[in-house]
Amino acid sequence: EVQLVQSGAEVKKPGESLKISCQVSGYSFTTHWIGWVRQMPGKGLEWMGFIYPGDSDTKYSPSFQGQVTISADKSISTAYLQWSSLKASDTAMYYCARGSPHFDSWGQGTLVIVSS
């Protein structure tokens, strides 16, 4: 069974850094793209970018290029989404999802709250 398990909720202050994770199981991590999707409170889905763990090829939405970093560790079948300096506007639910061209399996989501 394909599973994507995300790290737990985070409460951070503006300016702090953060790295959230998405550990997968039930399939070969290196042969499927893993994407990240943002959902701000009460809003729709926004595709942020994705990574192909096999060769670390990474693509970002123009809206998120330079704002976040997507990475992966093949040794532990885990993808990451990272911020170097959080803003209040980063408060949202973040989902990882497998696949391309369509996302066929999703993580449960990680809630990130950025507040002073």
Added chain:
Amino acid sequence: QSVLTQPPSVSAAPGQKVTISCSGSSSNIGNNYVSWYQQLPGTAPKLLIYDNNKRPSGIPDRFSGSKSGTSATLGITGLQTGDEADYYCGTWESSLRVFGGGTKLTVL
């Protein structure tokens, strides 16, 4: 502003049929497959339809998808109260993924 346009809301009575539209352009829907996702309240999205009209295993045939030109449509028949959710279309544009703004389905 989403690249793909969906109506903000639709509603219908239990047992009835509803359709949700997703309008794009030749640079996205017109030249790529469309997928649809259901997001029940407080849960992660789930894939409903992929490659315009295919259903993953476990998705009932009450859900259907179609595409014509630069638009796609999700159809749901035999509406149930459990179908109340947000529905999103998705596709590609220039090797990047795009989603519609989402449609809230209310089953009256």
